[in-house]
Amino acid sequence: MDLLKILALEPDDLAVISAHMQDAVIRIADINYGQRSRQFVMVANRFESEPAGKKAGHRRRTGITFSQVNIVRSQKIRQGAGEAVLSLLAVEFVAGDEAPEGVIKLVFSGGGNIELEVECVEVQMEDLGPRWSTANIPMHDQE
Numbered sequence: 001m002d003l004l005k006i007l008a009l010e011p012d013d014l015a016v017i018s019a020h021m022q023d024a025v026i027r028i029a030d031i032n033y034g035q036r037s038r039q040f041v042m043v044a045n046r047f048e049s050e051p052a053g054k055k056a057g058h059r060r061r062t063g064i065t066f067s068q069v070n071i072v073r074s075q076k077i078r079q080g081a082g083e084a085v086l087s088l089l090a091v092e093f094v095a096g097d098e099a100p101e102g103v104i105k106l107v108f109s110g111g112g113n114i115e116l117e118v119e120c121v122e123v124q125m126e127d128l129g130p131r132w133s134t135a136n137i138p139m140h141d142q143e
Helices: 011-021
Strands: 005-008 025-027 031-034 039-049 057-066 069-075 085-095 102-108 113-118 123-134
Touching: 005 011, 011 039, 011 057, 011 085, 011 123, 039 069, 039 123
Parallel strands: none
Antiparallel strands: 005 123, 025 039, 025 085, 031 039, 039 057, 057 123, 069 113, 085 102, 102 113
8 A cells, every 4th residue: 555645845745735635525623723833734635547548536534734823714615514515626836025924725615615824834745544446437527
């Protein structure tokens, strides 16, 4: 079993995490922000695609921790709806006034997003176990 583990310490590193986390599904109950620890944590079912032409895919439980988080804001996310599911489209970084601070933006389908105001980029993504097959293949409009 090949478990993926990635550490991002620079804004450009987030592109790698974004690519691996695209199409991950996350229950709102699996998202937590610890103000004292300044860590934003979520557990997702990450999608792993098969080589082109194959109509199959896999999902795998993956944890992702964002450290050095000062403020968390969300838009169009149903707070308290623990069983509601979000589909992650991208992880983006917007630089702040003074490097290395900025905002990490988690962009979800349906127009929802979560913004993490951070002192610096310090993100760890880690697979938590084996993968399983899924017939539900994410589709994206190519336009």
